[in-house]
């Protein structure tokens with residue numbers, strides 16, 4: 176993503192303007208249930224008064240998901256062949272003819288049709304799931320998808336946005352970029368920030384056994400990381416700052432419970448399109464339970480005493 | 483009496499819906515409006531979820547946890563962080579930005595790698 180940059184817009188722009196919406200590898204009906212109805216496909220927008228009728232929905236997914244069932248065009252790509260499909264679409268867009276009847280399991284006719292729709296869009300939007308980065312090709316898939324969107328911008332306005340799973344993935348990337356210049360995977364071990372995905376990223380560090388202590392906060396890698404990474408987590412001292420029991424806390428040596436942000440404590444979060452939103456406090460936390468930020472402040476103070 | 487808190491933001495997925503209404507009675511959430519299935523579950527507590535209300539500690543991962551106070555848990559965590567050759571500070575995607583800010587400061591202090599779920 177950092178190699179090529181990418182065109183962004185807000186969810187509100189998509190709602191008001193988009194007449195073509197693509198979900199690539201994501202199943203919003205399942206993971207982001209109100210995404211389609213509030214911001215993209217079903218929402219009535221300023222220039223899209225009739226909502227769904229004014230929009231064409233394309234879903235790219237190997238599975239026949241609930242979202243795919245709603246699509247006008249479902250490109251049922253074979254697993255791990257996203258890169259091929261994107262390349263074929265870029266080739267068609269550039270005026271080349273496909274020399275086979277199928278690419279990545281998708282009939283050529285359907286690829287021509289989808290490209291034609293995208294090209295003739297007044298305002299198109301591509302949402303891709305981070306799942307696409309997990310299939311073969313990893314972040315190269317995204318680079319290629321970004322290139323597709325850049326190519327489409329020669330014909331029309333087309334935007335792209337990652338579908339963020341957890342609510343404040345984006346917020347962390349914003350804060351870290353603001354402080355260090357890099358969005359994630361920052362290594363401070365030499366005293367200054369270094370960033371090299373694949374080397375300075377958590378999963379790789381764990382799989383190679385290079386870290387000898389882990390502090391996990393507000394996430395559950397025990398449930399989501401590859402087995403080899405989890406095995407290493409089970410070996411080293413592990414501290415979890417998490418309100419609930421998770422597969423990760425079960426591997427921990429220390430569990431520190433925080434108040435739940437956005438329910439028991441206020442704060443700021445960044446929506447997937449980069450719009451900051453103020454979280455609200457609805458109820459009080461259980462007695463004596465501290466917010467994440469207070470726990471971290473105490474940790475900083477203690478660490479300073481020890482150093 | 484049930485109180486309705488309006489314009490609540492849903493802290494679950496990246497859609498961050500900001501139009502929720504939460505029904506509160508005696509500091510307990512008794513219902514939600516406008517939230518989807520998973521957003522509702524976040525406020526109502528996921529079924530079977532176990533909530534921690536006190537810090538827990540154990541020396542050996544095979545042992546049972548013992549309850550400790552925040553000071554003890556934090557002191558021990560600080561010791562582990564400062565003694566480690568290369569600590570990893572990871573997660574962050576389900577908490578707010580001020581916590582992130584302090585997290586980055588902590589990572590810089592102890593010479594850690596800091597990362598979040600975006601990189602998986």
Ligand code: SF4
Pocket residue numbers: 207208209210492493494495496497498499516517518519520521522
């Ligand atoms: S209500 Fe549903 S779609 Fe909206 S932020 Fe919460 S989980 Fe996401």
